[in-house]
Amino acid sequence: xxxxxxxxxxxxxxxxxxxxxxxxxxxxxxxxxxxxxxxxxxxxxxxxxxxxxxxxxxxxxxxxxxxxxxxxxxxxxxxxxxxxxxxxxxxxxxxxxxxxxxxxxxxxxxxxxxxxxxxxxxxxxxxxxxxxxxxxxxxxxxxxxxxxxxxxxxxxxxxxxxxxxxxxxxxxxxxxxxxxxxxxxxxxxxxxxxxxxxxxxxxxxxxxxxxxxxxxxxxxxxxxxxxxxxxxxxxxxxxxxxxxxxxxxxxxxx
Amino acid sequence: xxxxxxxxxxxxxxxxxxxxxxxxxxxxxxxxxxxxxxxxxxxxxxxxxxxxxxxxxxxxxxxxxxxxxxxxxxxxxxxxxxxxxxxxxxxxxxxxxxxxxxxxxxxxxxxxxxxxxxxxxxxxxxxxxxxxxxxxxxxxxxxxxxxxxxxxxxxxxxxxxxxxxxxxxxxxxxxxxxxxxxxxxxxxxxxxxxxxxxxxxxxxxxxxxxxxxxxxxxxxxxxxxxxxxxxxxxxxxxxxxxxxxxxxxxxxxxxxxxxxx
Numbered sequence: 080x081x082x083x084x085x086x087x088x089x090x091x092x093x094x095x096x097x098x099x100x101x102x103x104x105x106x107x108x109x110x111x112x113x114x115x116x117x118x119x120x121x122x123x124x125x126x127x128x129x130x131x132x133x134x135x136x137x138x139x140x141x142x143x144x145x146x147x148x149x150x151x152x153x154x155x156x157x158x159x160x161x162x163x164x165x166x167x168x169x170x171x172x173x174x175x176x177x178x179x180x181x182x183x184x185x186x187x188x189x190x191x192x193x194x195x196x197x198x199x200x201x202x203x204x205x206x207x208x209x210x211x212x213x214x215x216x217x218x219x220x221x222x223x224x225x226x227x228x229x230x231x232x233x234x235x236x237x238x239x240x241x242x243x244x245x246x247x248x249x250x251x252x253x254x255x256x257x258x259x260x261x262x263x264x265x266x267x268x269x270x271x272x273x274x275x276x277x278x279x280x281x282x283x284x285x286x287x288x289x290x291x292x293x294x295x296x297x298x299x300x301x302x303x304x305x306x307x308x309x310x311x312x313x314x315x316x317x318x319x320x321x322x323x324x325x326x327x328x329x330x331x332x333x
Numbered sequence: 334x335x336x337x338x339x340x341x342x343x344x345x346x347x348x349x350x351x352x353x354x355x356x357x358x359x360x361x362x363x364x365x366x367x368x369x370x371x372x373x374x375x376x377x378x379x380x381x382x383x384x385x386x387x388x389x390x391x392x393x394x395x396x397x398x399x400x401x402x403x404x405x406x407x408x409x410x411x412x413x414x415x416x417x418x419x420x421x422x423x424x425x426x427x428x429x430x431x432x433x434x435x436x437x438x439x440x441x442x443x444x445x446x447x448x449x450x451x452x453x454x455x456x457x458x459x460x461x462x463x464x465x466x467x468x469x470x471x472x473x474x475x476x477x478x479x480x481x482x483x484x485x486x487x488x489x490x491x492x493x494x495x496x497x498x499x500x501x502x503x504x505x506x507x508x509x510x511x512x513x514x515x516x517x518x519x520x521x522x523x524x525x526x527x528x529x530x531x532x533x534x535x536x537x538x539x540x541x542x543x544x545x546x547x548x549x550x551x552x553x554x555x556x557x558x559x560x561x562x563x564x565x566x567x568x569x570x571x572x573x574x575x576x577x578x579x580x581x582x583x584x585x586x587x588x589x590x591x592x593x594x
Contacts, residue, residue, distance in 0.1 A: 099499050099502065100499055100501060100502050100505075103499075103502040103505075103506065104502065104505055104506070107506050107509070108505070108506070108509050111506075111509045111510060111512070111513050112509075114513055115512060115513045115518065115519065118513075118519045118523055118524060119378065119379075119382060119384060119518065119519055120382060121523060122382070122384045122519060122520055122523040123381075123382025123383055123384045124383075125382060245358075245362060247359075247362050247363040247367055248362045248363065248366035248367040248370055250367075250370075251367070251370035251371050251373070251374045252370050254374055255370070255373060255374045255377060260378055261374070261377045261378045261381055262381060265377055265380060265381045266377060
């Protein structure tokens with residue numbers, strides 16, 4: 080099972096790395112977001128939070144990558160005419176779809192590296208993390224959490240012929256609700272329960288705490304627990320929605 | 334009269350045939366919900382950082398909302414002809430290609446205006462922005478100028494689609510740069526001089542400035558210079574698009590790469 084996941088992730092990461100579109104977007108857009116965040120934080124007279132801004136912008140990039148990846152996970156297979164073959168494979172559908180979202184999250188980690196390097200080289204932001212080792216662990220936890228959240232979303236996209244319509248507007252709400260740049264405390268109180276069940280909220284919190292101080296491990300633990308719930312729900316939805324799509328004859332319709 | 338017909342009916346037909354986001358789900362998701370969430374994100378970020386008041390972000394992001402329809406629509410107006418294998422038929426037409434493609438911008442500009450008005454309305458409803466009633470005609474003018482300039486900017490990017498195969502990279506990166514360089518979300522005085530200079534040549538920059546003046550209760554005389562600049566930028570991109578379409582068409586014919594995907 081682990082071998083299927085690892086080889087699948089490697090295969091899809093290689094596939095993504097052959098796309099000039101994916102490469103160009105992954106190279107440029109995180110840097111634009113990091114630059115925007117730096118100038119906004121400078122304009123807000125909060126230069127001491129520039130490292131937080133760079134980390135937040137990097138995490139935003141990972142989410143964008145996962146969102147595009149999970150939105151496209153089903154859609155691309157439809158366009159390539161391979162979705163039916165994937166669903167007919169003798170392994171559980173989760174083992175076929177999870178590597179696609181995992182590959183998006185893994186390639187998305189470039190965003191985090193790029194925004195940190197960009198901040199260091201161009202804006203001279205000192206990379207003095209309060210807990211450097213915990214930061215690395217929190218980054219891995221984020222990647223795992225986002226992969227599984229991506230799987231949950233991808234599973235619902237099996238039912239939709241135009242998954243991009245749902246994926247496109249989800250970028251900003253998750254950035255906002257997860258507190259990647261905007262602290263959740265500044266949002267209306269009704270958003271708090273929604274934010275609390277998102278793995279991105281806890282992943283972002285773990286990274287922030289590793290950057291500027293705070294208890295990293297509880298946040299990382301909650302992120303992993305919610306991610307595990309996403310995996311279970313994603314697996315259930317994927318099987319259920321796949322059956323419905325096959326019964327309705329819409330599985331391969333793009 | 335024939336030219337007007339070509340612009341009007343030709344533009345509408347091309348919009349229906351080539352714009353991929355006309356289905357209700359795509360339209361609502363990408364063109365209405367997306368800009369609204371973007372507006373909320375930057376308004377809350379601005380509140381937290383105290384960079385500027387809500388009006389700055391609401392009006393700025395409302396004007397920017399036109400860019401999605403304009404930039405991607407303009408690109409689709411050219412690139413999708415190639416994708417659907419109909420580019421050759423358009424280029425064989427005995428009518429002026431410049432008029433044909435300029436006419437295609439108008440539905441996207443109208444669409445952009447609709448989206449900006451919706452986004453501004455959401456800003457009023459969700460964040461409690463108050464606008465003086467007498468500012469509305471001026472605001473409509475500024476939004477229309479921004480939408481038109483965005484449409485021609487998108488057509489310029491679309492023209493690149495005759496030369497480069499993956500024009501969507503250019504569109505996506507350009508849309509992202511508009512967010513940074515137009516001063517919609519970062520006060521322009523906080524940006525480096527070179528970014529301000531580049532921003533002056535982009536659509537949205539001057540329209541956002543004009544719209545902010547109208548929203549602050551200033552009259553047409555205060556916003557007129559910025560409106561004029563926005564229209565000038567739009568006209569510049571219209572000419573650039575026409576020139577690029579002509580050059581790349583000739584080159585594509587010469588290299589026999591007109592319909593190569």
